[in-house]
Amino acid sequence: MLFNSIEYLFFLPIVFLIYWLLRNHLKLQNLFVVLASYVFYGWWDWRFLILIAFTSLCSYASGIFIERGKQKHGEGDDASLTKNIKNINSAKAWMITNIVINLGILAVFKYYDFFVSEFGALFGISTESLLLRIILPVGISFYTFQALSYSIDVYRGNIKPTKDIIAFFAFISFFPQLVAGPIERATNLLPQFLQKRTFSYEQGVDGMRQILWGLFKKIVVADNCAMYVDQVWATYDTQSGSTLLLAAILFTFQIYGDFSGYSDIAIGTAKLFGIKLMRNFNNPYFSRDIAEFWRRWHISLTTWFRDYVYIPLGGSRVNKAKIVRNTFVIFLLSGFWHGANWTFIVWGAYHAMLFLPLILLGKNRKYTNQVAEGRWLPTWKEMGQILLTFMLAVIGWIIFRATSISEAWSIMKGICDVSLFSMPMVISGLKKTLFFIAVMLVVEWIDRDKEHGLSLSKLPQWARFVILYGLILIMLEFMGHSQSFIYFQF
Amino acid sequence: MKKFVITILVFVAIPLFLLVGIYLWTDPFRCLHKFDIQDIDAVNREYLSTELFLRNNSTYHYNSFIFASSRGMALNTYQWKQYLPDGSQPFLFQAWSETVTGIELKLDYMQEHHIPIDNVLILIDIPGTFDKKQLSTGAMTIKHYVFTGEPKWMYNAVQFYNFIQSPSLVFRYMKKAIRKDKEVFFSDTISNDFDNTNYLAYRECPPQDSLNYCSALTRGSFIEKVEHMRLKEVVVSDPLITPRLEQQLIHIRAILDANQTDYHIIVSPAYCYTNPSLNPDDLEILNRIFGAERVHDYTGENEWTIDYNNFLDPNHFGKCIGYRIIEDIYKRDNEN
Numbered sequence: 001m002l003f004n005s006i007e008y009l010f011f012l013p014i015v016f017l018i019y020w021l022l023r024n025h026l027k028l029q030n031l032f033v034v035l036a037s038y039v040f041y042g043w044w045d046w047r048f049l050i051l052i053a054f055t056s057l058c059s060y061a062s063g064i065f066i067e068r069g070k071q072k073h074g075e076g077d078d079a080s081l082t083k084n085i086k087n088i089n090s091a092k093a094w095m096i097t098n099i100v101i102n103l104g105i106l107a108v109f110k111y112y113d114f115f116v117s118e119f120g121a122l123f124g125i126s127t128e129s130l131l132l133r134i135i136l137p138v139g140i141s142f143y144t145f146q147a148l149s150y151s152i153d154v155y156r157g158n159i160k161p162t163k164d165i166i167a168f169f170a171f172i173s174f175f176p177q178l179v180a181g182p183i184e185r186a187t188n189l190l191p192q193f194l195q196k197r198t199f200s201y202e203q204g205v206d207g208m209r210q211i212l213w214g215l216f217k218k219i220v221v222a223d224n225c226a227m228y229v230d231q232v233w234a235t236y237d238t239q240s241g242s243t244l245l246l247a248a249i250l251f252t253f254q255i256y257g258d259f260s261g262y263s264d265i266a267i268g269t270a271k272l273f274g275i276k277l278m279r280n281f282n283n284p285y286f287s288r289d290i291a292e293f294w295r296r297w298h299i300s301l302t303t304w305f306r307d308y309v310y311i312p313l314g315g316s317r318v319n320k321a322k323i324v325r326n327t328f329v330i331f332l333l334s335g336f337w338h339g340a341n342w343t344f345i346v347w348g349a350y351h352a353m354l355f356l357p358l359i360l361l362g363k364n365r366k367y368t369n370q371v372a373e374g375r376w377l378p379t380w381k382e383m384g385q386i387l388l389t390f391m392l393a394v395i396g397w398i399i400f401r402a403t404s405i406s407e408a409w410s411i412m413k414g415i416c417d418v419s420l421f422s423m424p425m426v427i428s429g430l431k432k433t434l435f436f437i438a439v440m441l442v443v444e445w446i447d448r449d450k451e452h453g454l455s456l457s458k459l460p461q462w463a464r465f466v467i468l469y470g471l472i473l474i475m476l477e478f479m480g481h482s483q484s485f486i487y488f489q490f
Numbered sequence: 491m492k493k494f495v496i497t498i499l500v501f502v503a504i505p506l507f508l509l510v511g512i513y514l515w516t517d518p519f520r521c522l523h524k525f526d527i528q529d530i531d532a533v534n535r536e537y538l539s540t541e542l543f544l545r546n547n548s549t550y551h552y553n554s555f556i557f558a559s560s561r562g563m564a565l566n567t568y569q570w571k572q573y574l575p576d577g578s579q580p581f582l583f584q585a586w587s588e589t590v591t592g593i594e595l596k597l598d599y600m601q602e603h604h605i606p607i608d609n610v611l612i613l614i615d616i617p618g619t620f621d622k623k624q625l626s627t628g629a630m631t632i633k634h635y636v637f638t639g640e641p642k643w644m645y646n647a648v649q650f651y652n653f654i655q656s657p658s659l660v661f662r663y664m665k666k667a668i669r670k671d672k673e674v675f676f677s678d679t680i681s682n683d684f685d686n687t688n689y690l691a692y693r694e695c696p697p698q699d700s701l702n703y704c705s706a707l708t709r710g711s712f713i714e715k716v717e718h719m720r721l722k723e724v725v726v727s728d729p730l731i732t733p734r735l736e737q738q739l740i741h742i743r744a745i746l747d748a749n750q751t752d753y754h755i756i757v758s759p760a761y762c763y764t765n766p767s768l769n770p771d772d773l774e775i776l777n778r779i780f781g782a783e784r785v786h787d788y789t790g791e792n793e794w795t796i797d798y799n800n801f802l803d804p805n806h807f808g809k810c811i812g813y814r815i816i817e818d819i820y821k822r823d824n825e826n
Binding site: 020199201204205208235238465468469473476477 | 491501505654657658720722
């Protein structure tokens with residue numbers, strides 16, 4: 001079920017009302033969350049419910065077995081010590097088993113065909129008969145990583161495993177963030193399912209505003225950008241440099257509007273259920289360098305790789321050769337996480353190369369505050385930094401959007417053509433798309449220290465109503481052709 | 491919690507009541523009150539065509555029908571009538587984005603109500619007629635309830651939902667209601683022709699005629715689109731006729747046979763450098779079901795489709811091409 005669908009318009013209020021009617025029965029309420037989430041997910045294809053249930057069950061069981069393995073015996077005598085070492089090994093084995101199972105499922109569904117066909121191409125073997133051609137279950141990478149984080153955190157002792165299977169299933173399948181994140185950590189989300197939730201008026205109203213803002217970014221900004229981008233990308237070999245550049249810039253806003261819009265809707269919806277999800281975007285296009293960009297873009301995935309891959313590899317507290325290795329590992333993995341295509345891998349490598357000089361010079365944490373803090377406008381220097389970082393991101397998105405490396409290369413070559421100085425193609429609706437991008441940027445600039453662009457905290461109610469009605473009218477009138485969310489495919 | 495629910499209800503109720511009032515007052519889709527046939531500015535062409543047909547049939551006793559989508563606005567029943575037996579009364583049964591299901595439902599209805607179906611032209615769009623979504627609920631494309639059999643209130647509820655989704659429609663009809671504007675959408679109240687101005691004028695098909703036919707704005711945007719969307723070569727559409735659609739087409743043929751209908755299937759031309767041609771597999775299916783001599787495929791690269799001057803926009807051919815199509819199919823018919 002899509003957030004921007006008519007079904008969801010009925011689904012959400014019904015689930016909301018039943019959920020709060022069950023507020024005095026925690027187990028029943030959690031059971032209802034699981035049920036609603038499975039309906040939400042099964043709306044695409046009910047068969048994939050088996051997969052998510054299996055992932056949940058494996059991770060739940062692994063948590064219990066890991067904890068059992070970690071229990072200490074005796075007082076330090078040799079026999080107890082041997083038993084404890086055995087137990088620790090068994091805990092580790094359970095964690096690894098869960099990782100292998102979950103990554104195995106992910107590998108089969110997402111990467112198997114890619115590896116087989118690449119292997120065949122490398123050795124000139126026909127692999128047609130070996131390809132599985134399975135449909136990729138929606139959001140598999142998101143919930144798999146969420147499940148993995150649980151068993152790793154239990155092993156590390158960051159969280160006690162839960163015996164409450166219903167709460168655990170709710171944690172894995174919670175519908176607002178099930179198919180496109182934020183990728184929650186068990187340490188944040190699971191405890192919320194283990195205790196009674198209370199409804200807060202302020203949180204509920206703020207959640208509704210965040211949903212509205214997310215919808216605006218998705219259906220007005222992203223979907224309108226998509227019309228131009230899709231048209232240009234389909235005929236990129238006949239387009240002028242200026243048109244290609246404009247399409248690349250519009251795709252940069254499309255993917256932001258699409259994904260951050262989804263995150264806003266997810267976080268806003270969770271607030272209606274008394275659940276606080278982590279922030280996933282923090283104005284990434286106002287970043288002053290690429291390191292800051294990565295602290296603000298898809299935060300839940302970036303921090304996932306940081307906590308579960310980068311730091312265990314030694315992070316930046318190792319020699320320079322290892323820093324280079326670690327940086328490439330997380331960026332390549334991050335690229336590969338998006339899909340089985342060389343474009344994603346090259347996209348990851350491209351960002352690693354941009355990130356590397358900053359980390360080697362120790363400047364990767366130079367900008368940790370909001371840009372132009374306490375000021376209305378950025379300085380000229382900040383403006384230049386923001387534009388440079390933005391253009392570097394645009395180049396990355398060309399690689400990301402392309403279906404092959406050669407396509408990405410052709411588009412980049414096309415941009416570096418004398419036709420870059422001609423007038424770009426103008427299609428119906430382009431001006432309004434650019435206007436709405438400007439609206440989004442201005443609103444997010446003004447509210448850049450807030451969680452989302454529509455906090456409206458200092459305005460009287462009538463003014464808030466006028467703004468909200470205005471936004472709804474704009475959405476109804478200027479919505480682009482409805483499209484699925486880009487990140488669902490990951 | 492209570493405060494939150496009340497706030498949301500108030501927030502939703504204020505515009506909802508307002509919109510219900512505006513909808514009842516303006517009746518934008520002409521489906522609540524009886525409408526004046528000369529004052530039609532509604533977008534749901536299927537509903538209006540059907541209402542006109544239902545109102546007129548007892549007087550004019552239609553027996554010849556053109557089933558077409560928006561592309562049918564370039565066809566003219568007065569020209570067609572010249573090729574039909576004496577006493578034929580043609581009607582342009584036009585519905586935006588007409589589908590196989592739409593045509594099938596209409597023929598079923600006629601069969602059931604013993605309405606003679608002596609002559610039929612079916613205009614097929616690629617890909618619209620074979621669209622996966624055969625029964626749309628969009629404001630412009632929703633099927634009339636007499637064909638679908640759904641209750642009238644359901645039709646109205648869907649149209650109300652469509653109405654509130656488009657603020658520009660709300661403002662447009664409010665303005666019209668306040669000003670008491672009367673706009674004529676189509677001029678022929680008997681045949682339902684989109685424009686029955688002297689069709690003979692389109693015989694020669696000079697470019698300026700077709701360009702004059704559409705507004706300068708349409709022409710401009712079309713040329714812009716063509717410049718940038720133009721493909722290097724004509725592409726062939728993917729096969730569109732599914733086994734289910736094939737069964738529906740067979741059913742249509744059965745109805746036509748049962749009524750001894752003289753029919754022609756026209757696969758409509760479209761500007762070939764932006765539109766795919768009919769897939770050979772689909773053509774084969776159409777030929778098999780309806781007979782090759784009755785299927786006229788004008789898609790792909792041909793003398794009409796290579797020149798954008800023959801089109802109002804990349805998808806809609808001009809009146810001059812409409813004229814030539816009818817001329818061509820009956821010329822072929824005579825040859826056979």
